[in-house]
Amino acid sequence: MRKEIDNSFRRTATMKKFFSVLLAALMLFTVAGCGASEPAPAPAEPAQEAAPAEPAEPAPAPESEPAEEPAASGEPVTILVAAAASLEYSYKDELIPMFTEKYPWITVEGTYDSSGKLQTQIEEGLEADVFMSAATKQMNALKDESLIDADSIVDLLENKIVLIAPAGSEPAAKSFETVTDAATIAVGDPESVPVGQYSKEAFTNLGIWDAVSAKASLGTNVTEVLNWVAEGSADVGVVYATDAATTAKVQVVAEAPEGSLEKKVVYPVGIVSASQHKDAARLFVEFLQSDEALTVFEEYGFTPNK
Incomplete structure (x- = not known):
């Protein structure tokens, strides 16, 4: 009986030892497995230097707009036109308003007198930009003195001289x-007055200048001659056909006879060399050559020169 008890005790002790060893092995395996489940992080690689950025190609420049003509820039400018007295009404009443409506940033001022007086004023420093005379004599004189740009001169209009009475x-x-x-x-x-020069030429060619000059009153410009006849201060007078058409106070008696004048009565226009506003002056001269401007001149009795 005692022997059986001892054997049973030994078996029990042996089993406990076995389970203790087994438990320890399991615990060891579990710990090892947990440690292997999360591998240690690999050492960080040294940071690589960033490659230098290639310089960006410059953006293509925007295509430039074509430059505007200086006179078309819209900057306010004032030009002075020196014109023969016979042009005053057509300029003031029609042509200048038409031009400034088309080019509102350009103001046009006018001074009107005999072409000879205007020639003298330009020679003495008148700050004109455009000159339009009632004869080629004054224009050519200024051109020869380099006071008018030769390549700007245009023989624009023709006129006639007529005999008038009240x-x-x-x-x-x-x-x-x-x-x-x-x-x-x-x-x-x-x-000094072109219409006077034409009058003298016509009467000289007719052989009567000396007799005419004995009875003549000499006007300082064509407007003065016109007014003397309109007021009855003179029995007759010689003016341009265009001036005679500006008033109902005179009547046209006759035109100068054919052959009494060697050349046509021509009105040239040109740009003054000393002009500080040549772009605007050029626009004005070009405008005077337009169909709309020539139509106005015709309404005032002028004929486009061809």
């Missing part, structure tokens, strides 16, 4: 050939 009266003379029948004759001063 409206509503019986003319004291009815032709250029019989002009000395009148007691008083108004003509422009031949020394």
